[in-house]
Amino acid sequence: SRYNAMINLRKGLISREIFSSKEVFEEELEKVFTRSWLFVGHESQIPNPGDYFTSRMGAESVILARDKKKKVHVFLNSCRHRGMKVCQYDHGNTQLFTCPYHSWSYTTEGKLFGVPQFKSLYEGCLDKEDWSLIEVPKMEIYKGTVWASWDKDAPDFMTYLGDAKTHLDLALDARDGREGGSEVLFGVHKWIIPCNWKFAAENFLGDTYHNVSHRSVDLIGIGPSAEAGVKGRRDNELEKAQHVWVNFPGGHGVHSALMPENTEFVDTYRDNPVIAEYFRHCHEERKRRMGAERNRLVPFVGTIFPNVSFHGTQPRNLCVWHPHGPEATEAWRFFLVDADAPQEVKDFLRKYYMRYSGPAGMTEQDDMENWNYATAGSRGVIAKRYPYNYQQSLGKVQADHLMPGNVSTQVSEENPRQFYRRWRDYMNGADWNTLLGRHDQQPASFAE
Ligand code: FES
The missing domain is CATH 3.90.380.10 (Naphthalene 1,2-dioxygenase Alpha Subunit; Chain A, domain 1)
Structure with missing residues (x-):
C-alpha cells in the first residue's frame, strides 16, 4: 500500500507526507479515529444527573452526559433532523438537549422527546423511537476516565491498553x-x-x-x-x-x-x-x-x-x-x-x-x-x-x-x-x- 512505502521501519524513515497531506488526514479520520479508543472526559466533570461536558472524538463534537438514573452516555452532538449541534455549551446541567434550529429536543438518555407541531406535521410519519441521538457503541469508564470507540467490534479497553x-x-x-x-x-x-x-x-x-x-x-x-x-x-x-x-x-x-x-x-x-x-x-x-x-x-x-x-x-x-x-x-x-x-x-x-x-x-x-x-x-x-x-x-x-x-x-x-x-x-x-x-x-x- 502507499502507507507501506511512506513508513520504512527497518531503515527508520518516515515520509513527511503523513504530517501534511489533506488526503492522508481525511483517511486517518476515517480509519484511525473511528476505530481506536479515544478519551472523552472524566466522571468528576459530570457528577450529577443531567450534567454534561461537550467533548470531541476525532474531528467531531460529542456530548458526555449523565442521565437521570446517573448512567453515563457519549452522544454525537448532532441533531437527527439537519445535524445542528444540540449542545452549544462547554459544560452544564440540563433536563433536555434542545436543538436551536427547529427545536427538536432530546432527553439525557438521548431519546427524541419533543418535536414542535408533532401532531399536525409528523403523526404517522415519524417514529420518535427511531430518531434518538447517535450514541457510541463502545464506552468504558476506567478509574474515572471515560473512553469510547465508534467501532462495535473494538476489543474491551483493558485489552486495548x-x-x-x-x-x-x-x-x-x-x-x-x-x-x-x-x-x-x-x-x-x-x-x-x-x-x-x-x-x-x-x-x-x-x-x-x-x-x-x-x-x-x-x-x-x-x-x-x-x-x-x-x-x-x-x-x-x-x-x-x-x-x-x-x-x-x-x-x-x-x-x-x-x-x-x-x-x-x-x-x-x-x-x-x-x-x-x-x-x-x-x-x-x-x-x-x-x-x-x-x-x-x-x-x-x-x-x-x-x-x-x-x-x-x-x-x-x-x-x-x-x-x-x-x-x-x-x-x-x-x-x-x-x-x-x-x-x-x-x-x-x-x-x-x-x-x-x-x-x-x-x-x-x-x-x-x-x-x-x-x-x-x-x-x-x-x-x-x-x-x-x-x-x-x-x-x-x-x-x-x-x-x-x-x-x-x-x-x-x-x-x-x-x-x-x-x-x-x-x-x-x-x-x-x-x-x-x-x-x-x-x-x-x-x-x-
Ligand atoms: Fe435540529 Fe432541525 S436541525 S431541529
Missing part, C-alpha cells in the same frame, strides 16, 4: 497509591497549535531527546525534574534512576523510570509546609500500600494510541490532541488532583499547572514553537521530497527486561517506530488481531 496500564495507572491513581480517587481540576485548557496531531502525540511517547528545548525552564527550576517548584535533590535521585522507554503492541509508548531502591521522600515543597506534609504523607502511604518495589516506578510521560497523552508526575494531566486539519491540532489539557486533597494543595497545584503547562505556561511554549516551525519547514515542495529520520537507537531493543513491553534503557525512537507501525496498520484497514500486535514477530525496528 495492554501493559501500558501500569504506567497510565500511576497518572490516574491517588498520590497515596489508592486506586482511582482523582478528579479533574475545573476548567480544561484548550488551544489550537498549527501542526499535525501526530507531532504532539509522538513527543509524549517519550521524546526525552528534546529536553534541550526546555533548558530555560529547567535552569529556573520549574522543569519536570523539579516536581512542583524547587530545583534540588530530586534531580540527583533522577540521575541515579534507571530510565526506560517502553512501547506496547497497541502502539502506546511511555518514558518512565525505576528509582533507586528505598528512595526517600524528596521534599521539593520546602517553601510550603502544608504541601510538603501532604506529599510526604502520600509517599509513605504509597510505599506501604504498593510495596517498596512497585513504588520505585515513576512515570514521566506517555501516549495511549492514537492521541491521548499523559504526564504521570507533575504536572499530572491527560492531554488530548484533537485533529482539526493536517496542520491544525486542538490541544486539551485535563489537570488531575487527588479528589480528597486539602483545598490548599489543590490551589497550589492549580497555580503550578498553569505556570508549567497550557497556552500560558512556560514549558508548553517551547514545544509549540518546535511543532509550529517544524511544520512550516516541512511543507515546501522540495522539503517534502525528503523523509524524516527515525534512526535513533535503531535495532537496540532490549526485549528481555523484567518490565513488560519492548523496553529500551537508552533514549530511543523505538516508541515512535512502534506507533507508526500500528498507525500504518490502521491506515491499511487491518483486523483487530493485527491492531493489537498479535501478529508481531519482532520489535518495530526489525519489522518490514
Whole structure:
C-alpha cells in the first residue's frame, strides 16, 4: 500500500507526507479515529444527573452526559433532523438537549422527546423511537476516565491498553497509591497549535531527546525534574534512576523510570509546609500500600494510541490532541488532583499547572514553537521530497527486561517506530488481531 512505502521501519524513515497531506488526514479520520479508543472526559466533570461536558472524538463534537438514573452516555452532538449541534455549551446541567434550529429536543438518555407541531406535521410519519441521538457503541469508564470507540467490534479497553496500564495507572491513581480517587481540576485548557496531531502525540511517547528545548525552564527550576517548584535533590535521585522507554503492541509508548531502591521522600515543597506534609504523607502511604518495589516506578510521560497523552508526575494531566486539519491540532489539557486533597494543595497545584503547562505556561511554549516551525519547514515542495529520520537507537531493543513491553534503557525512537507501525496498520484497514500486535514477530525496528 502507499502507507507501506511512506513508513520504512527497518531503515527508520518516515515520509513527511503523513504530517501534511489533506488526503492522508481525511483517511486517518476515517480509519484511525473511528476505530481506536479515544478519551472523552472524566466522571468528576459530570457528577450529577443531567450534567454534561461537550467533548470531541476525532474531528467531531460529542456530548458526555449523565442521565437521570446517573448512567453515563457519549452522544454525537448532532441533531437527527439537519445535524445542528444540540449542545452549544462547554459544560452544564440540563433536563433536555434542545436543538436551536427547529427545536427538536432530546432527553439525557438521548431519546427524541419533543418535536414542535408533532401532531399536525409528523403523526404517522415519524417514529420518535427511531430518531434518538447517535450514541457510541463502545464506552468504558476506567478509574474515572471515560473512553469510547465508534467501532462495535473494538476489543474491551483493558485489552486495548495492554501493559501500558501500569504506567497510565500511576497518572490516574491517588498520590497515596489508592486506586482511582482523582478528579479533574475545573476548567480544561484548550488551544489550537498549527501542526499535525501526530507531532504532539509522538513527543509524549517519550521524546526525552528534546529536553534541550526546555533548558530555560529547567535552569529556573520549574522543569519536570523539579516536581512542583524547587530545583534540588530530586534531580540527583533522577540521575541515579534507571530510565526506560517502553512501547506496547497497541502502539502506546511511555518514558518512565525505576528509582533507586528505598528512595526517600524528596521534599521539593520546602517553601510550603502544608504541601510538603501532604506529599510526604502520600509517599509513605504509597510505599506501604504498593510495596517498596512497585513504588520505585515513576512515570514521566506517555501516549495511549492514537492521541491521548499523559504526564504521570507533575504536572499530572491527560492531554488530548484533537485533529482539526493536517496542520491544525486542538490541544486539551485535563489537570488531575487527588479528589480528597486539602483545598490548599489543590490551589497550589492549580497555580503550578498553569505556570508549567497550557497556552500560558512556560514549558508548553517551547514545544509549540518546535511543532509550529517544524511544520512550516516541512511543507515546501522540495522539503517534502525528503523523509524524516527515525534512526535513533535503531535495532537496540532490549526485549528481555523484567518490565513488560519492548523496553529500551537508552533514549530511543523505538516508541515512535512502534506507533507508526500500528498507525500504518490502521491506515491499511487491518483486523483487530493485527491492531493489537498479535501478529508481531519482532520489535518495530526489525519489522518490514
Ligand atoms: Fe435540529 Fe432541525 S436541525 S431541529
